[in-house]
Amino acid sequence: MYPARVGEDRVTPGSQTSLREANRARIVNAVQQRGSLTQVELAGVTGLSPATVSNIVNELTGSGVLHTAPTTRSGRRAQQVTLARNLGLVAGLHFGTRSLRVALSDVAHRIVAEQRLPLPPDHRADSGLERGAMLTAEMVASVGATMSEVLAVGVGVPAPVDVRTGQVSTRGLLRGWDGAAVPEILGARLGVPVHVDNDANLGALAEERLGAARGRRNVVYLRASHGVGGGLVLNGELYHGRVGAAGEVGHVTIDDNGTVCRCGNRGCLETFVGAAAILETLRPTHGHLTLRDVITRAEQGDPGCRRVLSDAGRHLGVAAASVCNLIDPEIVVVGGQLAEAGEMLLGSLRATVMERAIPSTSGPVEVVQGALGASAEVRGALVVALDRVSITAGVLAP
Amino acid sequence: MTATEQAGTSAPTPVLSLRGVSRSFGAARALLDIDLDVYAHEVVAVVGDTGAGKSTLVGVLSGAQQPDEGQVLVDGSPVALADPASARSLGIAAVFQDLALCANLDVVENLFLGQEVVRGSLLDEVAMEKQAWNLLGQLAARVPSVRIPVAGLSSAQRRAVAIARSLLGEPRVILLDEPTASLGLTQVAEFLTLVERLRARGHAVLITSHSLSDLQAVADRIVVLRLGRTNGEFRADHVTYEDLLAAVTGVAR
Incomplete structure (x- = not known):
């Protein structure tokens, strides 16, 4: 994936030099993916001997690609390896149903700026992208950098995305964004390569690389927020399917005779646990609330709000159990704003999964709250952007 | 009101209401027969073109201007807001476009100007500084230091300081006039x-x-205000941008 730097004179394949070149790329690649690792962990991840890792890390630190800092692991001294900060910045944008989140990070996954802008309901692609570009540019300027230092931009949108074209591939799920050419518009505006994916997919990627599912290879991520989405990591890779609609658990049918969903089907999971459904259920007794209000009130012990959340957990559990029976994941991570309700939602979700998924001799599947919270999707956008940046050992070499 | 609504959480009384309020400046009718309710735990947006009466409305609500006709009600009972001080004592605070901060004073001095915390005969700087950080923290306002002159802050930070100051008396209603202009x-x-x-x-x-x-x-x-009258009230999560625009400009849809 990372082109070994082709020097002035060609490297013969199979030679000592090309092997060393490949090992170097392997180490840079591993550090780039995980953000930071100790040398021992690097040896484990890359399969190289600790001595080779140590040699290459020293060499790359010398040429300004990697940065090492002393740390301790299990009581022993160790060397923490990260990418050097001055290699550049990447930007991540997450267009949610009701907010835009923008983050800037350096190539070592360190967030240098993060900002959230509430958006009106049913926002449009043209004004949304315009504001996203403006906010990104302002934030880049605020950390004392210029757009030329931004290497790539990752974008998440709450609808299935065909990652080959970057276009929203389903009509009606994100009104105002149908067929929007996000990479072209944003790329032209910012002058940087732009990579687009579904937001739940990005959340799954972030939790797998940096969050609650670190080190797991088969992960189901449920994003329960204003809408309901899902992302699948299979064998350590994000799974997109044919046109990016894989993992859309929000549109699993729960009730054949249910209300009509924005996707055109009836009784989808989202018509039971989407924000609109939850808030409408509470409207007669509680009046107008926001999703945040429901969680706050439930925490304060309001029985109606608690009931609605545990019902939502049960409905999510029905869909999650089916997904578990299909792909048998190691872990189910729940993210999105509803996940902030913690055990009030997760308790019934877990119980339903346990009851409905096929029993296993190694016990029920683990169901946990995401570790990255509301930032998961934007962190995933940063990961996607970073993955597409090719950092070669020669970036800063003379 | 239906039975279910009454059974719900304490059928709320609006914190602040206007009933049939009108206000003229000479021949110009700035507000005409306005009814408005503001409830606790709610954000009400008043939109309208230039000259629709938005600032006059905030003026009447904050006690800076008196209505020619109609009533202002706090918790359902009519009150007379003779001046901003009486509005404040009823729990209504306003932040105007110009913010009214002293550029040469630091953040703490601005927050507590005229309402300093004293211990004995001395100012209790420590208590004031703590409370300043506490307030700004609750608003998640990013201010580099509470001991730098307000002149050195960005316009958003200054606005945050002005809002923090309005929160000092724990008001129930906060009126913000054109807060996003020039940001x-x-x-x-x-x-x-x-x-x-x-x-x-x-x-x-x-x-x-x-x-x-x-x-x-x-x-x-x-x-939506249009030429001093209410030209529609909408639920923010249901209305489309086009409907709002139509109401603001007065186009029939």
């Missing part, structure tokens, strides 16, 4: 997040602006 997008983002915080703290918030999409992002209800 960059980063600052708009910080301001809108701040409004969400105010709502979460249980305050009633009334914002006027002519930027529809900013307001629609945080408001629960949107009231």
Whole structure:
């Protein structure tokens, strides 16, 4: 994936030099993916001997690609390896149903700026992208950098995305964004390569690389927020399917005779646990609330709000159990704003999964709250952007 | 009101209401027969073109101007708001476009100007500084230090200081007049997040602006003023941008 730097004179394949070149790329690649690792962990991840890792890390630190800092692991001294900060910045944008989140990070996954802008309901692609570009540019300027230092931009949108074209591939799920050419518009505006994916997919990627599912290879991520989405990591890779609609658990049918969903089907999971459904259920007794209000009130012990959340957990559990029976994941991570309700939602979700998924001799599947919270999707956008940046050992070499 | 609504959480009384309020400046009728309710834990946006009566409305609500006709009600009972001080004592605080901060004073001095905390005969600087950080922290306002002159802050930070100052007496209603005018997008983002915080703290918030999409992002209800009259009231999560625009400009749809 990372082109070994082709020097002035060609490297013969199979030679000592090309092997060393490949090992170097392997180490840079591993550090780039995980953000930071100790040398021992690097040896484990890359399969190289600790001595080779140590040699290459020293060499790359010398040429300004990697940065090492002393740390301790299990009581022993160790060397923490990260990418050097001055290699550049990447930007991540997450267009949610009701907010835009923008983050800037350096190539070592360190967030240098993060900002959230509430958006009106049913926002449009043209004004949304315009504001996203403006906010990104302002934030880049605020950390004392210029757009030329931004290497790539990752974008998440709450609808299935065909990652080959970057276009929203389903009509009606994100009104105002149908067929929007996000990479072209944003790329032209910012002058940087732009990579687009579904937001739940990005959340799954972030939790797998940096969050609650670190080190797991088969992960189901449920994003329960204003809408309901899902992302699948299979064998350590994000799974997109044919046109990016894989993992859309929000549109699993729960009730054949249910209300009509924005996707055109009836009784989808989202018509039971989407924000609109939850808030409408509470409207007669509680009046107008926001999703945040429901969680706050439930925490304060309001029985109606608690009931609605545990019902939502049960409905999510029905869909999650089916997904578990299909792909048998190691872990189910729940993210999105509803996940902030913690055990009030997760308790019934877990119980339903346990009851409905096929029993296993190694016990029920683990169901946990995401570790990255509301930032998961934007962190995933940063990961996607970073993955597409090719950092070669020669970036800063003379 | 239906039985279920009464059975719900204490059928709420609006914290602040206007009933049939009119206000003229000579021959110009700035407000005409306005009815308005503001509830606790709610963000009401008042939108309208220039000259629609937004600032006059905030003036009447904050006690800076007196209505020619009609009533102002606090908790359902009529009151006379003779001046901003009497409004404040009833729990209504306003932040105007010009913010009214002293540029040469630092953040703490601005917050407590005229309401300093004293211990014996001396100012209790430590208590004031603590309370300043506490307030700014609750608003998630990013201010580098509370001991630098306000002149050195960005316009969004200054606005946050002005809002923090309005919170000092724990008001129930906060009126914000044109708060997003002359702000960059980063600052708009910080301001809108701040409004969400105010709502979460249980305050009633009334914002006027002519930027529809900013307001629609945080408001629960949107009231449209046109030429001094109410030209529609909308639920922010259901109304479309086009309907709002039509109401603001007076086009029939």
